Amino acid sequence: MTPRSIRQTFLLGENNRSSKQMDSNITMAAFGGISDESISDAGQSHTTQVDLEDQRLSRRFSKQRMPSDSSEDHTSTAFKINRRTISDAILGLSDGLTVPFALSAGLSSLGTTKIVILGGLAELVAGAISMGLGGFLGARSELESYNFTLRNTKLQIEKYPAQTSALVYDIFHAYDLSPSTITSMEKKLQSSPEQLLAFLMDFHHKESFPTLGRAYKTAATLAISYFLGGLIPLIPYFIVARTEVMTALWWSIGVMGITLLVFGYSKTCIVVGWSGWKNVLAGTKGGLQMLLVGAAAAGAAIGLVRAIEQGGIYV
Incomplete structure (x- = not known):
């Protein structure tokens, strides 16, 4: 093998590792694992290796998370309430x-x-x-239905982890993510039962808290x-x-x-x-x-x- 081919092989391996690291960073950022600055720094050094589709999907997951105490989430919640009010009127x-x-x-x-x-x-x-x-x-019936679904989902997470993992896999598989990316995201969710519960209520049951x-x-x-x-x-x-x-x-x-x-x-x-x-x-x-x-x-x-x-x- 010539020095040039060795150098090309080495660079290819580095780029693959950087791409995998970047994919993992994006996945973790979608659920609060790392900051956006870390993604930006990694992207500046290996921009051509970043999977733009995974970035788009990660942003989508991040936007659909359960409401938090931030002003952006309050703004989104207020918009939903106003829309419901218009419908009722x-x-x-x-x-x-x-x-x-x-x-x-x-x-x-x-x-x-x-x-x-x-x-x-x-x-x-x-x-x-x-x-x-x-x-x-x-x-009131909507609230009772939500609480019933919430209790059943908690029970499923506690007693049927294999079935829960299959649900998470099916949700991510619909977005054409790689198996390694899905595994990384699943491990991140499994490490926090509350986060996993919120994820399933949002993406599997598609119910918001009334x-x-x-x-x-x-x-x-x-x-x-x-x-x-x-x-x-x-x-x-x-x-x-x-x-x-x-x-x-x-x-x-x-x-x-x-x-x-x-x-x-x-x-x-x-x-x-x-x-x-x-x-x-x-x-x-x-x-x-x-x-x-x-x-x-x-x-x-x-x-x-x-x-x-x-x-x-x-x-």
């Missing part, structure tokens, strides 16, 4: 804009605004309480949004004279037609986006769908009341 408004409108339209057939106002307000209060309690119980405060916030958001949405179709009945119930009905239909269109459009665009003709088209379809649902509900209520009235059946 949309749900409450959807029901609030539809059900009370249908009820008020049906009661208008009885001939006086007093009946519409009293019946509408009674339904608003009862519906808001029902929506709030339903949201609270649903959020706080009890979320249940109260969900209940309040659903109840308030339902009440505010249902109050809109009743406004004309407060303004016109008691005997001009049909005038109030037509005003209510006009107001709700515009409201349902705007709400349906906005609800859709919040999800798909506001710019671009495709998003505008999707928003328009959402507005028309919301309008059709409200019209169908109101028409059914009016038809039912008139059918009962003509049949001589009074409740």
